[in-house]
Amino acid sequence: MKKKIYELLLLSPNLTGREIAKKIGEEKSVVNLFLSQNHDSFSKNDTYQWSIKSLKKVVIEFDPTWIDSHGFETCLAKFPDLFADTSATIEFIFPKKCKFLLIAIAKLLALTNQLVHKKVSVLIDMKKCGNTRSYFDRAGFFDHLDKRIVVLPSRPTGSLAQKQKGNSESLVEFGSIDPNADNKEIKVQLGNTFIMQSNDRYRAAAFTTFAELIGNVSEHSQSDILGFAALQCYEPPHKSKHIQIVISDSGFGISRTLRSNLEINHPELYEKYKENSTDSDIGLVKASFLNGGISRFGEGRGLGFKSSREQSSKFDANFSIRQETFNLEFIYRNGVLIDTHIHKDLSKIHGTHICFDFLVD
Numbered sequence: 595m596k597k598k599i600y601e602l603l604l605l606s607p608n609l610t611g612r613e614i615a616k617k618i619g620e621e622k623s624v625v626n627l628f629l630s631q632n633h634d635s636f637s638k639n640d641t642y643q644w645s646i647k648s649l650k651k652v653v654i655e656f657d658p659t660w661i662d663s664h665g666f667e668t669c670l671a672k673f674p675d676l677f678a679d680t681s682a683t684i685e686f687i688f689p690k691k692c693k694f695l696l697i698a699i700a701k702l703l704a705l706t707n708q709l710v711h712k713k714v715s716v717l718i719d720m721k722k723c724g725n726t727r728s729y730f731d732r733a734g735f736f737d738h739l740d741k742r743i744v745v746l747p748s749r750p751t752g753s754l755a756q757k758q759k760g761n762s763e764s765l766v767e768f769g770s771i772d773p774n775a776d777n778k779e780i781k782v783q784l785g786n787t788f789i790m791q792s793n794d795r796y797r798a799a800a801f802t803t804f805a806e807l808i809g810n811v812s813e814h815s816q817s818d819i820l821g822f823a824a825l826q827c828y829e830p831p832h833k834s835k836h837i838q839i840v841i842s843d844s845g846f847g848i849s850r851t852l853r854s855n856l857e858i859n860h861p862e863l864y865e866k867y868k869e870n871s872t873d874s875d876i877g878l879v880k881a882s883f884l885n886g887g888i889s890r891f892g893e894g895r896g897l898g899f900k901s902s903r904e905q906s907s908k909f910d911a912n913f914s915i916r917q918e919t920f921n922l923e924f925i926y927r928n929g930v931l932i933d934t935h936i937h938k939d940l941s942k943i944h945g946t947h948i949c950f951d952f953l954v955d
Contacts, residue, residue, distance in 0.1 A: 595620065595628055596635065600646065601744055603636070604683065604715065607645040614644060650679060655687040663914065663949065666698040667921070670941035674919075676709060677942060683715040688723035696826040697949045699735055700840040701916070703768070705943050707819055708844050710742045717744040731755065734768035738822055763790055764827035771811045771821035771843065781805050784825050784839060791827045791837050792954050799905035806902050807841050807948060817845040817945065827954075837952045844945040847917045848882060849875035872938055876920055880934070883915065883924065907931065909952050916940075916947035 598618045603609065609617070615625040629636050629644055637647040656669050670676075676684055686702065694702070706716050718739075720727040727750075730736060734755030736745070755767040766787050769780035785801040792800075804823075811821040821843035829835050845851070856878075857864040867878040883899045903913075907926050914923040919942055923935040 595625075596632065597742075599625070599629070599636070599644075600715075603644065603646050604717065604744060605746070608639070608643040610642055611644065650682040651685060652676065652682050653685045653687060655689060656692050658689045658691040660693050660695060661698045662695045663697045663701070663916075663921075666694075666701050667937070667940055673941050674939070675942045676705070677712050677714065680713045683717060684709060685717045685719060688718075688720045688726060690722045692723050693726055694730075695828075696733070696824055696838045697840055697914075697947075699730065699733065700768075700822070700824065700842050700949070701943060701947060703735055703738060703822070704842050704844055704945060704947060706743055707738075707740045708944050710740045711819055711844075715744075716742075717746065719746045721747050728754070732758065732767075733765065733824065733826070738768050738770065738820075763787070764829075766823075766825035768822050768824040771808055771823060771841075773811070773821075777808050780823050781808055784823060787825050787827075788837055788839070788952075792952065796909070799908050803902045803905045803950075804839070804841075811841060811843040811845075811946075816851070817843060819844040821845075821945075835954045837950075837954060839950040839952075840948070842945065842947045847944065848915070848946055849878045849917065852878060852882065872920060875917065876922065876936060876938070879915060879917060880922060883913075883922070884931075911953065912949075912951040914949045914951075916943065916949070918942055918944055 595618070599614060602614060602617055611626040611629060612622050614629075615622040618625070629638070633647070635647055636644050638644050652673060654669055654673065657665060659665070661669070684706075686706070706718065709716050720730075731750045732754040734753070736749055737753050737755055739745070739749075759767055760783070764787070766780075766783045769777075769783065771777050771780065781801070781804050784804045785797070788800045788804075789797050808821075808823060821841070823839070823841045825837065825839045827835070827837045852860075857868070863878065863881060867874045867881070883903055903924075907929050909926065910928070911926045912923055913926070914921055919938065919940050921937045921940060923937075924931055925933040925935070
Protein backbone atom coordinates (compact mmCIF):
# COMPACT_ATOMS: atom_id res chain seq x y z
CA MET A 595 0.00 0.00 0.00
CA LYS A 596 2.82 2.39 0.79
CA LYS A 597 4.13 2.16 -2.78
CA LYS A 598 0.67 2.90 -4.24
CA ILE A 599 0.12 5.91 -1.98
CA TYR A 600 3.65 7.22 -2.53
CA GLU A 601 3.35 7.07 -6.32
CA LEU A 602 -0.11 8.70 -6.19
CA LEU A 603 1.00 11.58 -3.95
CA LEU A 604 4.14 12.03 -6.02
CA LEU A 605 1.92 12.90 -9.00
CA SER A 606 -1.01 14.47 -7.09
CA PRO A 607 -0.07 15.85 -3.65
CA ASN A 608 -2.57 17.20 -1.12
CA LEU A 609 -5.31 14.57 -1.28
CA THR A 610 -7.66 13.57 1.52
CA GLY A 611 -7.77 10.03 2.85
CA ARG A 612 -11.10 9.51 1.06
CA GLU A 613 -9.61 10.64 -2.27
CA ILE A 614 -6.53 8.44 -1.84
CA ALA A 615 -8.67 5.41 -0.98
CA LYS A 616 -10.85 5.90 -4.06
CA LYS A 617 -7.88 6.27 -6.42
CA ILE A 618 -5.98 3.21 -5.17
CA GLY A 619 -9.06 1.02 -4.67
CA GLU A 620 -8.85 0.54 -0.90
CA GLU A 621 -11.26 1.10 2.00
CA LYS A 622 -11.10 4.62 3.47
CA SER A 623 -10.71 3.33 7.01
CA VAL A 624 -7.78 1.13 5.99
CA VAL A 625 -6.05 4.01 4.22
CA ASN A 626 -6.56 6.46 7.08
CA LEU A 627 -5.22 3.96 9.59
CA PHE A 628 -2.17 3.31 7.43
CA LEU A 629 -1.48 7.04 6.98
CA SER A 630 -1.82 7.73 10.70
CA GLN A 631 0.74 4.99 11.40
CA ASN A 632 3.24 6.34 8.84
CA HIS A 633 3.81 9.97 9.80
CA ASP A 634 7.51 9.46 9.09
CA SER A 635 6.66 9.21 5.37
CA PHE A 636 3.44 11.22 4.98
CA SER A 637 2.22 14.51 6.47
CA LYS A 638 -1.27 16.04 6.86
CA ASN A 639 -2.16 19.73 6.61
CA ASP A 640 -4.90 21.69 8.42
CA THR A 641 -7.53 20.65 5.86
CA TYR A 642 -6.72 16.94 6.27
CA GLN A 643 -4.89 16.62 2.96
CA TRP A 644 -1.94 14.28 2.77
CA SER A 645 1.40 14.68 0.98
CA ILE A 646 4.82 13.07 1.01
CA LYS A 647 6.82 14.31 3.97
CA SER A 648 9.96 16.43 3.46
CA LEU A 649 10.14 15.68 -0.24
CA LYS A 650 13.32 16.95 -1.85
CA LYS A 651 13.02 17.39 -5.58
CA VAL A 652 15.87 17.48 -8.09
CA VAL A 653 14.74 18.67 -11.53
CA ILE A 654 16.86 17.97 -14.62
CA GLU A 655 15.45 19.57 -17.75
CA PHE A 656 16.94 18.64 -21.10
CA ASP A 657 17.48 21.16 -23.88
CA PRO A 658 14.88 21.56 -26.68
CA THR A 659 17.14 20.07 -29.35
CA TRP A 660 18.89 16.83 -30.31
CA ILE A 661 20.51 15.37 -27.18
CA ASP A 662 23.69 13.47 -27.95
CA SER A 663 26.19 12.04 -25.46
CA HIS A 664 27.75 15.43 -24.74
CA GLY A 665 24.37 17.12 -24.41
CA PHE A 666 23.21 14.51 -21.93
CA GLU A 667 26.35 14.89 -19.82
CA THR A 668 26.00 18.68 -19.91
CA CYS A 669 22.46 18.51 -18.54
CA LEU A 670 23.65 16.28 -15.69
CA ALA A 671 26.75 18.35 -14.95
CA LYS A 672 25.20 20.27 -12.04
CA PHE A 673 24.49 17.01 -10.20
CA PRO A 674 27.72 15.08 -9.60
CA ASP A 675 26.06 12.34 -7.52
CA LEU A 676 22.32 11.74 -7.89
CA PHE A 677 22.66 8.66 -5.67
CA ALA A 678 23.75 10.67 -2.61
CA ASP A 679 20.29 11.44 -1.19
CA THR A 680 17.90 8.49 -1.32
CA SER A 681 15.08 10.66 0.09
CA ALA A 682 15.07 12.83 -3.02
CA THR A 683 12.87 12.55 -6.08
CA ILE A 684 14.70 12.98 -9.37
CA GLU A 685 12.60 14.44 -12.18
CA PHE A 686 13.76 14.33 -15.81
CA ILE A 687 11.85 16.86 -17.90
CA PHE A 688 11.57 16.64 -21.70
CA PRO A 689 10.62 20.01 -23.23
CA LYS A 690 8.96 20.41 -26.61
CA LYS A 691 11.25 19.57 -29.56
CA CYS A 692 13.63 17.54 -27.40
CA LYS A 693 14.98 14.47 -29.25
CA PHE A 694 17.47 11.87 -28.07
CA LEU A 695 20.18 10.01 -29.95
CA LEU A 696 20.51 6.35 -29.04
CA ILE A 697 23.53 6.83 -26.73
CA ALA A 698 21.63 9.41 -24.67
CA ILE A 699 18.64 7.06 -24.39
CA ALA A 700 20.97 4.29 -23.21
CA LYS A 701 22.54 6.49 -20.54
CA LEU A 702 19.12 7.64 -19.31
CA LEU A 703 17.88 4.05 -19.16
CA ALA A 704 20.93 2.85 -17.22
CA LEU A 705 20.93 5.82 -14.84
CA THR A 706 17.23 5.75 -13.97
CA ASN A 707 17.21 1.99 -13.39
CA GLN A 708 20.26 2.31 -11.16
CA LEU A 709 18.65 5.13 -9.16
CA VAL A 710 15.46 3.22 -8.31
CA HIS A 711 17.57 0.14 -7.56
CA LYS A 712 19.19 2.30 -4.85
CA LYS A 713 15.73 3.36 -3.58
CA VAL A 714 15.79 6.83 -5.16
CA SER A 715 12.41 7.95 -6.57
CA VAL A 716 12.45 8.81 -10.28
CA LEU A 717 9.95 10.56 -12.52
CA ILE A 718 10.24 11.03 -16.31
CA ASP A 719 8.02 13.81 -17.66
CA MET A 720 7.38 13.56 -21.42
CA LYS A 721 4.02 15.37 -21.50
CA LYS A 722 5.32 17.97 -23.98
CA CYS A 723 7.25 15.51 -26.10
CA GLY A 724 4.82 13.03 -27.62
CA ASN A 725 6.90 12.18 -30.68
CA THR A 726 9.97 11.46 -28.59
CA ARG A 727 7.88 9.31 -26.23
CA SER A 728 6.68 7.35 -29.27
CA TYR A 729 10.24 6.80 -30.47
CA PHE A 730 11.31 5.64 -27.00
CA ASP A 731 8.42 3.17 -27.14
CA ARG A 732 9.41 1.98 -30.63
CA ALA A 733 13.03 1.51 -29.54
CA GLY A 734 12.04 -0.59 -26.52
CA PHE A 735 13.02 1.90 -23.81
CA PHE A 736 9.90 1.33 -21.72
CA ASP A 737 10.23 -2.44 -22.00
CA HIS A 738 13.46 -2.22 -20.00
CA LEU A 739 12.56 0.70 -17.72
CA ASP A 740 12.05 -0.31 -14.09
CA LYS A 741 8.33 -0.45 -13.25
CA ARG A 742 8.91 1.69 -10.15
CA ILE A 743 9.75 4.70 -12.32
CA VAL A 744 6.83 7.10 -12.84
CA VAL A 745 6.27 8.22 -16.45
CA LEU A 746 4.14 11.21 -17.47
CA PRO A 747 1.65 11.43 -19.04
CA SER A 748 1.75 7.62 -18.70
CA ARG A 749 3.60 4.55 -19.83
CA PRO A 750 2.47 3.14 -23.18
CA THR A 751 -0.32 0.59 -22.70
CA GLY A 752 1.40 -1.81 -25.09
CA SER A 753 4.86 -2.06 -26.61
CA LEU A 754 5.57 -0.81 -30.13
CA ALA A 755 8.98 -2.47 -29.88
CA GLN A 756 7.40 -5.87 -29.33
CA LYS A 757 4.69 -5.35 -31.94
CA GLN A 758 7.12 -4.22 -34.65
CA LYS A 759 10.27 -6.00 -33.58
CA GLY A 760 12.52 -6.87 -36.50
CA ASN A 761 10.48 -4.83 -39.01
CA SER A 762 12.99 -1.98 -39.29
CA GLU A 763 16.11 -2.04 -41.46
CA SER A 764 17.71 0.74 -39.44
CA LEU A 765 16.82 -0.09 -35.83
CA VAL A 766 17.63 -2.92 -33.45
CA GLU A 767 15.39 -2.43 -30.44
CA PHE A 768 16.88 -2.47 -26.94
CA GLY A 769 17.52 -6.08 -26.00
CA SER A 770 18.54 -7.50 -22.64
CA ILE A 771 21.95 -9.04 -22.04
CA ASP A 772 21.47 -11.95 -19.65
CA PRO A 773 24.66 -13.10 -17.88
CA ASN A 774 23.22 -16.64 -17.72
CA ALA A 775 22.50 -16.94 -21.46
CA ASP A 776 24.47 -16.82 -24.72
CA ASN A 777 22.44 -13.78 -25.92
CA LYS A 778 22.64 -15.09 -29.47
CA GLU A 779 19.53 -13.26 -30.67
CA ILE A 780 20.77 -9.74 -29.90
CA LYS A 781 24.22 -10.52 -31.32
CA VAL A 782 22.72 -11.73 -34.60
CA GLN A 783 20.32 -8.78 -34.83
CA LEU A 784 23.11 -6.26 -34.33
CA GLY A 785 25.38 -7.98 -36.83
CA ASN A 786 22.78 -8.44 -39.57
CA THR A 787 21.42 -4.89 -39.30
CA PHE A 788 24.91 -3.43 -39.29
CA ILE A 789 25.86 -5.34 -42.45
CA MET A 790 22.58 -4.33 -44.14
CA GLN A 791 23.40 -0.66 -43.50
CA SER A 792 27.08 -0.86 -44.41
CA ASN A 793 28.83 -3.57 -46.44
CA ASP A 794 29.17 -7.34 -46.33
CA ARG A 795 32.97 -7.02 -46.19
CA TYR A 796 32.50 -5.91 -42.57
CA ARG A 797 30.67 -9.12 -41.61
CA ALA A 798 33.50 -10.75 -39.64
CA ALA A 799 34.45 -7.51 -37.94
CA ALA A 800 30.87 -6.73 -36.91
CA PHE A 801 30.03 -10.15 -35.52
CA THR A 802 33.37 -10.42 -33.70
CA THR A 803 32.99 -7.01 -32.09
CA PHE A 804 29.38 -7.40 -30.95
CA ALA A 805 29.77 -10.98 -29.75
CA GLU A 806 32.89 -10.15 -27.79
CA LEU A 807 31.54 -7.08 -26.04
CA ILE A 808 28.18 -8.63 -25.22
CA GLY A 809 30.02 -11.66 -23.88
CA ASN A 810 32.10 -9.31 -21.79
CA VAL A 811 28.98 -7.84 -20.17
CA SER A 812 27.74 -11.34 -19.37
CA GLU A 813 31.03 -12.35 -17.81
CA HIS A 814 32.18 -9.22 -15.99
CA SER A 815 29.25 -6.93 -15.11
CA GLN A 816 28.42 -8.56 -11.72
CA SER A 817 25.15 -6.65 -11.42
CA ASP A 818 21.55 -7.53 -10.52
CA ILE A 819 20.43 -5.15 -13.29
CA LEU A 820 20.48 -6.70 -16.75
CA GLY A 821 22.68 -5.12 -19.39
CA PHE A 822 21.30 -4.16 -22.80
CA ALA A 823 22.27 -3.34 -26.38
CA ALA A 824 20.67 -1.51 -29.32
CA LEU A 825 21.45 -0.08 -32.77
CA GLN A 826 20.21 2.86 -34.83
CA CYS A 827 21.28 4.01 -38.27
CA TYR A 828 21.13 7.80 -38.78
CA GLU A 829 20.84 9.37 -42.22
CA PRO A 830 21.49 12.95 -43.40
CA PRO A 831 20.56 15.70 -42.64
CA HIS A 832 21.56 14.50 -39.16
CA LYS A 833 25.28 14.76 -39.99
CA SER A 834 26.63 12.14 -42.38
CA LYS A 835 25.24 8.61 -42.42
CA HIS A 836 26.45 6.70 -39.40
CA ILE A 837 25.49 3.63 -37.40
CA GLN A 838 25.35 3.98 -33.63
CA ILE A 839 25.55 0.90 -31.41
CA VAL A 840 25.28 0.95 -27.63
CA ILE A 841 26.22 -1.85 -25.22
CA SER A 842 25.64 -1.13 -21.55
CA ASP A 843 25.83 -2.74 -18.13
CA SER A 844 25.33 -1.47 -14.57
CA GLY A 845 28.12 -3.41 -12.92
CA PHE A 846 31.35 -2.49 -11.15
CA GLY A 847 33.06 -0.87 -14.14
CA ILE A 848 36.27 -1.89 -15.86
CA SER A 849 38.87 -0.50 -13.47
CA ARG A 850 37.22 -1.91 -10.35
CA THR A 851 36.79 -5.30 -12.04
CA LEU A 852 40.42 -5.42 -13.11
CA ARG A 853 41.76 -4.26 -9.75
CA SER A 854 40.31 -7.26 -7.93
CA ASN A 855 43.27 -9.38 -9.08
CA LEU A 856 45.50 -6.85 -10.86
CA GLU A 857 48.52 -7.26 -8.55
CA ILE A 858 48.55 -11.02 -9.08
CA ASN A 859 47.70 -11.26 -12.78
CA HIS A 860 49.27 -8.06 -14.12
CA PRO A 861 51.94 -6.85 -11.66
CA GLU A 862 53.45 -4.40 -14.15
CA LEU A 863 50.07 -2.67 -14.59
CA TYR A 864 49.47 -2.77 -10.86
CA GLU A 865 52.70 -0.85 -10.23
CA LYS A 866 51.75 1.70 -12.84
CA TYR A 867 48.09 2.17 -11.89
CA LYS A 868 47.84 1.07 -8.25
CA GLU A 869 46.90 4.54 -7.02
CA ASN A 870 43.21 4.83 -6.18
CA SER A 871 42.41 7.87 -8.34
CA THR A 872 40.45 8.84 -11.42
CA ASP A 873 43.61 9.39 -13.46
CA SER A 874 44.85 5.93 -12.52
CA ASP A 875 41.50 4.41 -13.49
CA ILE A 876 41.61 6.23 -16.83
CA GLY A 877 45.10 4.89 -17.50
CA LEU A 878 44.02 1.34 -16.69
CA VAL A 879 40.92 1.47 -18.89
CA LYS A 880 42.91 3.00 -21.74
CA ALA A 881 45.57 0.28 -21.44
CA SER A 882 42.94 -2.46 -21.43
CA PHE A 883 41.45 -1.10 -24.66
CA LEU A 884 44.63 -0.32 -26.56
CA ASN A 885 46.68 -3.34 -25.44
CA GLY A 886 44.09 -6.05 -24.81
CA GLY A 887 44.68 -9.32 -22.98
CA ILE A 888 44.04 -7.71 -19.59
CA SER A 889 41.61 -9.45 -17.27
CA ARG A 890 40.84 -10.13 -13.63
CA PHE A 891 41.20 -13.81 -14.61
CA GLY A 892 44.74 -13.43 -15.99
CA GLU A 893 46.31 -13.68 -19.44
CA GLY A 894 44.14 -14.91 -22.29
CA ARG A 895 40.88 -13.78 -20.66
CA GLY A 896 40.75 -10.14 -21.73
CA LEU A 897 37.80 -7.81 -21.36
CA GLY A 898 36.89 -8.25 -25.00
CA PHE A 899 38.77 -5.15 -26.11
CA LYS A 900 41.71 -6.57 -28.04
CA SER A 901 39.73 -8.05 -30.91
CA SER A 902 37.12 -5.31 -30.71
CA ARG A 903 39.81 -2.66 -31.07
CA GLU A 904 41.47 -4.51 -33.95
CA GLN A 905 38.15 -4.93 -35.74
CA SER A 906 36.82 -1.41 -35.11
CA SER A 907 40.07 0.05 -36.45
CA LYS A 908 39.03 -1.28 -39.87
CA PHE A 909 36.25 1.31 -39.91
CA ASP A 910 36.07 5.06 -39.66
CA ALA A 911 34.72 4.93 -36.14
CA ASN A 912 34.40 6.70 -32.82
CA PHE A 913 34.56 4.23 -29.92
CA SER A 914 33.64 5.56 -26.46
CA ILE A 915 33.80 3.90 -23.05
CA ARG A 916 31.81 5.61 -20.28
CA GLN A 917 32.72 4.72 -16.69
CA GLU A 918 31.43 5.93 -13.32
CA THR A 919 32.68 9.53 -13.61
CA PHE A 920 34.70 9.70 -16.84
CA ASN A 921 34.51 8.93 -20.54
CA LEU A 922 37.19 7.86 -23.02
CA GLU A 923 36.65 8.28 -26.76
CA PHE A 924 38.95 6.77 -29.40
CA ILE A 925 38.79 8.23 -32.92
CA TYR A 926 39.75 5.97 -35.84
CA ARG A 927 40.15 7.09 -39.45
CA ASN A 928 41.46 4.92 -42.30
CA GLY A 929 42.40 2.19 -39.85
CA VAL A 930 44.51 4.49 -37.65
CA LEU A 931 43.88 5.84 -34.14
CA ILE A 932 44.14 9.59 -34.70
CA ASP A 933 42.92 11.00 -31.39
CA THR A 934 41.76 10.19 -27.88
CA HIS A 935 39.36 12.42 -25.94
CA ILE A 936 39.12 12.24 -22.15
CA HIS A 937 36.24 13.78 -20.18
CA LYS A 938 36.42 13.74 -16.37
CA ASP A 939 34.21 14.83 -13.46
CA LEU A 940 31.02 13.52 -15.03
CA SER A 941 27.84 12.85 -13.06
CA LYS A 942 27.97 9.40 -11.50
CA ILE A 943 26.58 6.51 -13.54
CA HIS A 944 27.63 3.03 -12.49
CA GLY A 945 28.85 0.36 -14.89
CA THR A 946 30.32 0.40 -18.39
CA HIS A 947 28.57 2.05 -21.31
CA ILE A 948 30.12 1.52 -24.73
CA CYS A 949 29.12 3.37 -27.86
CA PHE A 950 30.29 2.81 -31.43
CA ASP A 951 29.70 5.43 -34.07
CA PHE A 952 30.59 3.91 -37.44
CA LEU A 953 30.77 6.34 -40.35
CA VAL A 954 29.27 4.75 -43.43
CA ASP A 955 30.07 5.58 -47.07
